[in-house]
Amino acid sequence: MPKHSRHSAKKRRDPRRKTMDQITAENDSMTLKRSLTATQLLLMGVGTTVGAGVYVMTGTAAAEYAGPAVLLSFLIAAASCLFTAFCYGELASTFPVAGSSYSYAYIAMGERTAWNISWLMLLEYGISCTAVAAGLSGYLNSLLGIFHIHLPQWLTHTSLQPVPGSEGTALTAGWRLDLIGFLSVILVTALLARGVEESARFNSLIVALKIGVLFLFLIIGVGYITPANWVPFIPPAQANFHFGVAGIFRAASIIFFAYGGFEAVSTASSEARNPTRDIPIGIIGSLLICTVIYVAVAAVLLGIVPYAKLDVADPLAVATQIMGKPWLALLVNGGATIGLASVLLGLMYGQSRxxxxxxxxxxxxxxxSEIHPRYRTPARGTFIMGGIIALMTATLPIDIISDLVSLGTALAFAMVCFTVIWQRNYAPETKRPFRVPLGGIRIRGFWIGVTPLLGIIFCLVMILPLLFNMVHALLGGNPVPVLLLVGYFLIGVLTYRFYGFHNSLMAPSRPHEQGTSSHPE
Incomplete structure (x- = not known):
């Protein structure tokens, strides 16, 4: 880029910006164990991604918004994530350090942007963990029911419950908690605190089991497909994104959350054996594998069950009932429980890092940030995080905040894509073992990559239906989604302003702690 543009850009950049050497030194000082192979990273991505999307969301997205065209919704959501995955691949190979997009932004754009991204990621991971744990609880309760084991209702429902028909504007409170959800989070927390290598081995076993169950469902289910269930492929459009082309994109915005698990791979850079090579393989490979799985399962499911009957929490179980295969229903319930456990493991791992x-x-x-001397993991922080998520799972209803997961994910992904563009322009000499495909164009000397630009555009496409729904709910007398969103971001702004800004190692008042934090241009 022109010399004068680069000088003027320096003046606008956040002075609290780290260098690659500084973050690498900090990363090495944490002494995390580098034990994860490319295969384990690939399985981590698949294990974190294949879960609620295939076991729960497929049915709701098809029944409410897209019909059989939910197959297109999966492809649209996958395309959005694929462009972002390429951007993650470039950044992860360029900056093989812990912290994922938070660390990338700290190097490229400075502390304030890094904090904003980390706050979005905490929203994404925190609510996702709670939602997955709640889904795991539901499937395990169904599995126990097959064996005539029934827990009392006060141990299977959250403390707060939305009033039926209130669309989340009114809640009831009672002496009840989701015990299974609570315990599942605690057990996964203990496993993560014990060590990442042990967690990866456990995850590899789980992924093999749940993929095997889904493959069995596909093989048997093909013989029960009724092609008439795929007609009409795109049901006639109705109001508020129900069906038609608009419904396809609304369903994609729901399904988008189900693909977000591949991001957890990028948080493992400091524990990968060869991060510059293995992290891009894990990110992009897991996304492609999961897309094939999602589309294949959705096609068979919608061929067996008319889409209007799939607005349930366990759509695959409905299909096994129509097929008349009770033994397969047992396997599907078990596979869903196991599968959601691996998703929870991956999400909590990412959030802890x-x-x-x-x-x-x-x-x-x-x-x-304290590392346990024996297990070489952030054990204390992991238990604090796990305790908070466990309490959220036991007490809070998920339905009124589920869209916030996709919104936070899409905003964080868009910022990752923009980070690639920013870094290419302001540090063009940086070595990049992996580069995003499709090249780019220059406008007045400023490089704009085709892949990151498409990633940003697709993320905006995912965001628009969510914002429309929030505004529509607000105008209809339901301010809860908007209040939750505004409240969360306000807490983030205040946290940084009154704590992070003053306690940061990059603060001028703490020069003795910065070490290599100076970064002469």
Missing amino acids: ILLTTGRDGLIPSVF
């Missing part, structure tokens, strides 16, 4: 990195930087309390 983001907290570790932000805690190390002083933006949140340092307890999240």
Whole structure:
């Protein structure tokens, strides 16, 4: 880019911006164990991604919004994630450090942008963990029911419940909690605190089991497909994104959350054996594998069951009932329980590593960055995080905040794509073992990559239906989604302003702790 443009850009950049050497030194000082192979990273991505999307969301997205055209919704959501995955691949190979997009932004654009991204990621991971744990609880309760084991209702429902018909505007409180959801989070937390290598081995076994169950469903289900169930492929459009072309994109915005698990691979850079090569393989490979699985399962499911009958929490179980295969229903329920456990493991792993990195930087309390001397994991921070998620799972209803997951994911992904563009322009000499495909164009000397630009556009396409629904709900007398969104972002702004800004290791008042934090241009 022109010399004068580069000088003027420096003046606009956040002075609290780290260098690659500084983050690498900090990363090495954490002494995390580098044990994860490309195969384990690939399985981590698949294990974190294949879960609620295939076991729960397929039915709702088809029944409410897209009909059989939900297959197109899966492809649209996958395309959006694929462009972002390429961007993650470039950044992860360029900056093989912990913290994922948070660390990438800290190097490229500075502390304030990094904090904003980490706050979005905490929203994405936190609510996702709670939602997955709640789904796991539901499937395990169904599985126990097959064996005539029934827990009392006060141990299977959250403390707060939405009033039927209120669309989340009114809640009831009672002496009840989701015990299975609570315990599942605690067990996964203990496993993560014990060690990432043990967690990866456990995850590899789980992924093999749940993929095997889905493959069995596909093989048997093909023989029960009724082609008439795929007609009409795109049902006639109705109001509020129900069916038609608009419904396809609304369904994609729901399904989009189900693909987000591949991002957890990028948080493992500091524990991968060869991060510059293995992280891109894990990210992009897991996304492609999961897309094939999602589309194949959705096609068979919609061929067996008319889409209007799939607005249930366990659509695959409905299909096995129509097929008259009770033994397969048992396997599907078991596979869903196991599958959601691996998703929970991957999501909580990703969140713990983001907290570790932000805690190390002083933006949140340092307890999240303390490494256990024996297990070489952030054990204390992991248990604090797990305790909070367990309480959320036991007490809070998920239905009124589910769209916030997709919204937070899409915003974080768009910022990752923009980071690639920013970094290419302001550090063009940086070595990049993996580069995004499709090249780019220059406008007045400023490089704009085709792949990151398409990623940003697709993320905006995912966001628009969610924002429309929030505004529509607000105008209809339901302010809850908007209040939750505004409240969360306000807390993030205040946290950085009154804690992170002053306690950051990059703060001028703490020069003795910055080490290599100076970054002469």
